[in-house]
Amino acid sequence: MKKFFTENTELKLITLVLSLILWFIVTLKGQSEVIMELPIEYKNIPKGVEITKTSAKFINVSIKGQERIVKNLLPKDINVFVDLSKVKQGETMFYFTKDNIKMPPSITLARFNPTNIIVRTEEVFTMMLPIKPVIKGEPKHGFTVSEITSTPEEISATGSRQALNKLEYIETEPVYVKDADATFDKTVRLALKDRTLSYENDIVKIKITITADKTTGAKK
Incomplete structure (x- = not known):
């Protein structure tokens, strides 16, 4: 056993070094680096x-x-x-x-x-804000929009004080009344422009009351 460690020391050292080099080559082969x-x-x-x-x-x-x-x-x-x-x-x-x-x-x-x-x-703070329906278009000739109601009338908004203080109300997506000649209901989403705020819901029901314009004598 003693001869094994004392004889041909230089040759055995070279063999060991070559083995280590071969191990590193095999280990590193196929290695890859990516950025994600x-x-x-x-x-x-x-x-x-x-x-x-x-x-x-x-x-x-x-x-x-x-x-x-x-x-x-x-x-x-x-x-x-x-x-x-x-x-x-x-x-x-x-x-x-x-x-x-x-x-x-x-x-x-x-x-x-x-x-x-x-x-x-x-x-985080919570504030009740009124809902403001957005109406676009004009009713049929001889008719007019006499009333607009929202259900609910206001909604709870939660967020930073800074964001809430910028708001006076929450608008809805547009409700079109072009050529309308009768009262109708419309379910619409809120136009949530500030995505840092959270709301109790984002859908409201809008009632558009259409009446005959007495000044034109239109009849329903």
Whole structure:
């Protein structure tokens, strides 16, 4: 046994080095690196808090692994998230680490960009806003729109104080009365222009009362 370690030492060392080189070649063969653009997810958002702005919506993640595995990866296989459980109102900077990126153990994270993100959060408020029906067109000659009602008349909107303070009412999508000569109901959606707000519902029923214009003597 002693001779095995003492004889032909130089030859055995060369053999060992060659074996290691061969191992690296075999291991690295078929390796591939790709960059994926992934959406940033937010977890554990405190109750009564809303995200109003972020410095980035996506992160570029560079991953390495066997070409066969990397080639078959889908964006849903890798999750990038930010934990907001301890976030405070205002702007907060979060630094990404490997712990923020969950992926299969068969691949390796090489790098990512950006390395941090700024998240702005605000306290959430709720406000009742009146509904304003939007009417387009003109009734049939000799008739007029005498009354417009909405059911419900107002709706609950939830969001940041800043966003809510910009609104006096919520408009509906247009209701067309062209050539109408009789009262009718129409179910329409609300024209929700500010997507940072949430609403209890987005559909209302509009009643358009059409009456004869006495000044023209029209008859229904």
